[in-house]
Amino acid sequence: MLRRSERLQSVGCYSREGEPIISYKETLYRIFKRRRLRPRPGPDTADHDDVDSDYTIVSDSSRGLFGATKALGLLVLMLALCFGLIFGIGGPKIDFSTPFMSKLQYLMSEHEQVERQLQQLQREFMDIKKRMDFLLPVGDRMPNFALEELGAKMVKEQSSASYLPEQSGLKLWGLTLIPAKPPCVRPRVVIQGRAPMVPGVCWSFAGSQGHLTAELSHSITISHVTLGHISKMVSPSGKISSAPRMFSVFGKRALGDSGVHLGTFLYDENGDPLQTFRIPDHKVDVIRYVTLHVLNNLGNHKYSCLYSFGVHGKLT
Numbered sequence: 001m002l003r004r005s006e007r008l009q010s011v012g013c014y015s016r017e018g019e020p021i022i023s024y025k026e027t028l029y030r031i032f033k034r035r036r037l038r039p040r041p042g043p044d045t046a047d048h049d050d051v052d053s054d055y056t057i058v059s060d061s062s063r064g065l066f067g068a069t070k071a072l073g074l075l076v077l078m079l080a081l082c083f084g085l086i087f088g089i090g091g092p093k094i095d096f097s098t099p100f101m102s103k104l105q106y107l108m109s110e111h112e113q114v115e116r117q118l119q120q121l122q123r124e125f126m127d128i129k130k131r132m133d134f135l136l137p138v139g140d141r142m143p144n145f146a147l148e149e150l151g152a153k154m155v156k157e158q159s160s161a162s163y164l165p166e167q168s169g170l171k172l173w174g175l176t177l178i179p180a181k182p183p184c185v186r187p188r189v190v191i192q193g194r195a196p197m198v199p200g201v202c203w204s205f206a207g208s209q210g211h212l213t214a215e216l217s218h219s220i221t222i223s224h225v226t227l228g229h230i231s232k233m234v235s236p237s238g239k240i241s242s243a244p245r246m247f248s249v250f251g252k253r254a255l256g257d258s259g260v261h262l263g264t265f266l267y268d269e270n271g272d273p274l275q276t277f278r279i280p281d282h283k284v285d286v287i288r289y290v291t292l293h294v295l296n297n298l299g300n301h302k303y304s305c306l307y308s309f310g311v312h313g314k315l316t
Contacts, residue, residue, distance in 0.1 A: 142224060142276075146290065146311040148191045151217035155255065158291065159187050160210035162203065163303040187212050190309045197230050197273060202305040204242065208297045210304060215255075219288045220313035225249050227267055227292075228274040228308030240269055241300040248295060249279075251287035259291055269298055274308065286316050 005013075013021055146152045162185070187203045191214055194201065203212075229243040244267050250259030262285075265277040290311050297304040 142312040144193065144226070144310040144312060145216040145218055145220050146191050146214050146309060147193050147217065148188060149193070152191050153215045154187045154191065155213040155215055155289065156187070158211075158213035158255075160205040160212065162187070163206045165303075190306045193308070193310075197228060197307045199230055199234060199236060202229075202307045204303045204305045205294075206303055208301060208304055209294055211291060211293045212306070212309070213289060213291045214309065214311070215289055216287070216311055219253075219286055219316050220311070221284055221316055222251060222262065222279050222287055222290070222311060222313040223284065224276050224278050224312040225262075225265075225290070225292075226274055226276045226308070226310035226312065227265075227306075228310075229267070229305065230307060231273045232269070239298075241298045242303055242305040243267060243269060243298050244294040244296075244304055244306065245269075245298050246295040248293040250291040250293065251285055252289040252291070253285075253287060255289055260285055260287075264295075276310075276312075284313075 015021060144150070185201065185203055189201065189203050190212070227244065227247065229240060232238055232240055246264065246266055248264045249262045251262050252259050260283070262279050262283050263277070267275060292306075292309055294304055294306075
């Protein structure tokens with residue numbers, strides 16, 4: 001006997017004979033669908049195509065692991081693309097088909113090459129600097145306290161008389177009626193620091209021996225002196241016989257003191273026009289007045305010429 005539903009029977013869904021007037025079929029739906037695995041083909045599975053096999057359920061942890069792996073793979077791919085774009089546009093050309101260690105060695109070799117080039121440029125710069133320093137006289141790289149612009153003065157009463165060459169004037173029957181006034185360059189020209197030194201613009205004194213005294217701009221501890229004369233190249237005669245050869249330097253604290261001998265030096269006629277001489281350490285003293293004694297010259301018996309004189313040291 002068929003099972004009847006009391007609810008459907010009360011609403012008239014059955015006939016008098018008890019047969020259902022409305023036919024229906026209930027279908028079950030699963031909320032979570034399961035993956036259906038088909039059995040591997042074999043001799044025993046040919047006639048079982050419609051038979052359900054076992055189901056495999058994928059857990060949440062497995063899904064999370066798969067998602068994390070996928071995200072990590074995408075991140076690695078993006079980094080590789082960025083790395084390729086950077087080095088492909090602005091960096092050295094690298095063949096990405098080579099192994100990673102080959103690329104690293106290539107970058108290290110490029111770095112070493114750049115470093116070697118930088119060191120070579122530094123050496124060339126230092127060499128150029130040394131050459132520039134060589135072209136610049138030593139005296140010009142130290143303060144000169146016997147410079148008129150700094151306040152130095154010549155002490156006329158303790159210096160030799162200027163040389164006055166014979167000049168022609170108005171003569172009558174062999175007698176000079178009106179002598180011409182000879183040009184006279186004062187001793188202060190040697191402390192004016194003229195550069196370059198021009199032939200004839202110098203202080204001259206008669207004979208091969210003479211002296212001059214200069215008051216320095218400050219009281220200093222003396223370390224060097226500089227003596228200047230024109231070179232043979234710019235001399236009209238090609239000679240510098242009036243240049244001083246051997247000279248001595250004396251220092252004084254006050255004008256009335258007896259001078260302290262600071263050294264005797266030799267001027268090289270084949271050297272630089274400006275030559276600097278170092279005072280021995282045991283003779284270094286605090287001075288304010290310097291006296292230059294020319295002992296002889298390079299062969300001119302009429303006069304001697306001085307173009308430049310400088311005194312160097314440190315302030316006391």
